[in-house]
Amino acid sequence: MPIRSDASPATSLPPGLTVRAAVLADAPAIRTLINEVDLVDTGEGGYAVEEVEADLRRTADLARDSWLAFDRDRLVAYAILWPASSGLRLDVDHYVLRDALPAGIHLLDLLIVRSAEIAAATPGAGDADLHLALTPDSVLAVHALPARGWRNVRRHHVLTRPVSVDVDSPPKVPGDVQIRVVTSPADEEIAYRLVQETFAGHFGFEATSYAEWRKRMDADHRDWSLTWIASRVDAATGQLVDVGVLVGHNEREATGWVQNLGTVAAARGTGIATLLLRTAFAVFAQRGRSAVGLGVDTENVHNALRFYTGLGFELQFAADTWRLLVPPAPRA
The missing domain is CATH 3.40.630.30 (Gcn5-related N-acetyltransferase (GNAT))
Incomplete structure (x- = not known):
C-alpha cells in the first residue's frame, strides 16, 4: 500500500529560482524541457508542442495545477496535475533537468500541497490519490520520491515497432x-x-x-x-x-x-x-x-506484452508508477 503523507512538505523556494503557473504560450519551452529530460532518461525526445498544448488544456485549473521553475531565464522544471476520475485520483507529470533537482523537489512539494487543498475542497472524498510515472533512473525516482513517502507500485513498458x-x-x-x-x-x-x-x-x-x-x-x-x-x-x-x-x-x-x-x-x-x-x-x-509506440502494463492479465511482442514490438524503455495518498488540508 502507498504511504499516506501526513507531514506538510517544505515549500521554501530554493535560492536563485522563480516559480509560476504555465500558460498555453509556454508549450514550446515546456516541450524543449520534456525532450531534454526524455533524451537522457529514455534515449529519445520526440514530444511535440501539440501534445504539450493538449496536456495544458486538460487540467482542471491551469493557473493552480501547473508549475514552471526557472533558474534565471532557463526553464529547469515543470509539473502538472490532472484529474483522472470524478473522485480524487490525480495524475501527475513532472520533468526536471538533472542539474536542477532542488527545483524539481520544490515543485513536487507544491503539487502535494495543492493536492491537499483539492482533497479539502471535496467533502467526504478522503485522500487525494497521486500517480506519477517515471523511468527507473529518473533523478526524482532515485533521490526524492521514497524520502517523501511515495511508493513504487507498478511497472509499465513502452514498446515501439517500425512501420x-x-x-x-x-x-x-x-x-x-x-x-x-x-x-x-x-x-x-x-x-x-x-x-x-x-x-x-x-x-x-x-x-x-x-x-x-x-x-x-x-x-x-x-x-x-x-x-x-x-x-x-x-x-x-x-x-x-x-x-x-x-x-x-x-x-x-x-x-x-x-x-x-x-x-x-x-x-x-x-x-x-x-x-x-x-x-x-x-x-x-x-x-x-517511422514507428508506432504504446505502453503496456507488465502485469496485464490478458498477456498483452506477449501479444504485442508477437506483432513485432520491442522494448524501448520501462516506466514505474509511483503513488502517494495525500490527506485533506486542515480547514482554516
Missing part, C-alpha cells in the same frame, strides 16, 4: 467484421463506451463520465481520423455489434502512438485487436511515421 508503406499494407478484413474510422459525435461516444468497458479492472484505469473523458482526451482538438471502431456480426441476431476500439494520435515527431486498444470480453482472441493494430500500422506509415 513502413512497403511492409504495412491495410489488413484483409473478414466478411463478418468491419473497421470504421470515427467520423461523428455518435462514434466518439461509442469509442468512449468501448474504452470504459474494455479497460475496466485494468491497473490505473478510472471510470469517468463522458464529459470528463472528452476533456482528458482533449477531444475538441483531437484528430479523430486516428481512432477506429471494430464491429462484428453477432451470430444470434445477424446484426453488427461494436466490439473493439483503437485510439491513436500522431503528434510525436516520428512515432505514431496507440493510446488505447481494447476488445470486449466476448471478442478477445478472435483477431479484432490485431486487425485494429494493423490498420493503425498502415495509416501511420502512410502519414510518414
Whole structure:
C-alpha cells in the first residue's frame, strides 16, 4: 500500500529560482524541457508542442495545477496535475533537468500541497490519490520520491515497432467484421463506451463520465481520423455489434502512438485487436511515421506484452508508477 503523507512538505523556494503557473504560450519551452529530460532518461525526445498544448488544456485549473521553475531565464522544471476520475485520483507529470533537482523537489512539494487543498475542497472524498510515472533512473525516482513517502507500485513498458508503406499494407478484413474510422459525435461516444468497458479492472484505469473523458482526451482538438471502431456480426441476431476500439494520435515527431486498444470480453482472441493494430500500422506509415509506440502494463492479465511482442514490438524503455495518498488540508 502507498504511504499516506501526513507531514506538510517544505515549500521554501530554493535560492536563485522563480516559480509560476504555465500558460498555453509556454508549450514550446515546456516541450524543449520534456525532450531534454526524455533524451537522457529514455534515449529519445520526440514530444511535440501539440501534445504539450493538449496536456495544458486538460487540467482542471491551469493557473493552480501547473508549475514552471526557472533558474534565471532557463526553464529547469515543470509539473502538472490532472484529474483522472470524478473522485480524487490525480495524475501527475513532472520533468526536471538533472542539474536542477532542488527545483524539481520544490515543485513536487507544491503539487502535494495543492493536492491537499483539492482533497479539502471535496467533502467526504478522503485522500487525494497521486500517480506519477517515471523511468527507473529518473533523478526524482532515485533521490526524492521514497524520502517523501511515495511508493513504487507498478511497472509499465513502452514498446515501439517500425512501420513502413512497403511492409504495412491495410489488413484483409473478414466478411463478418468491419473497421470504421470515427467520423461523428455518435462514434466518439461509442469509442468512449468501448474504452470504459474494455479497460475496466485494468491497473490505473478510472471510470469517468463522458464529459470528463472528452476533456482528458482533449477531444475538441483531437484528430479523430486516428481512432477506429471494430464491429462484428453477432451470430444470434445477424446484426453488427461494436466490439473493439483503437485510439491513436500522431503528434510525436516520428512515432505514431496507440493510446488505447481494447476488445470486449466476448471478442478477445478472435483477431479484432490485431486487425485494429494493423490498420493503425498502415495509416501511420502512410502519414510518414517511422514507428508506432504504446505502453503496456507488465502485469496485464490478458498477456498483452506477449501479444504485442508477437506483432513485432520491442522494448524501448520501462516506466514505474509511483503513488502517494495525500490527506485533506486542515480547514482554516
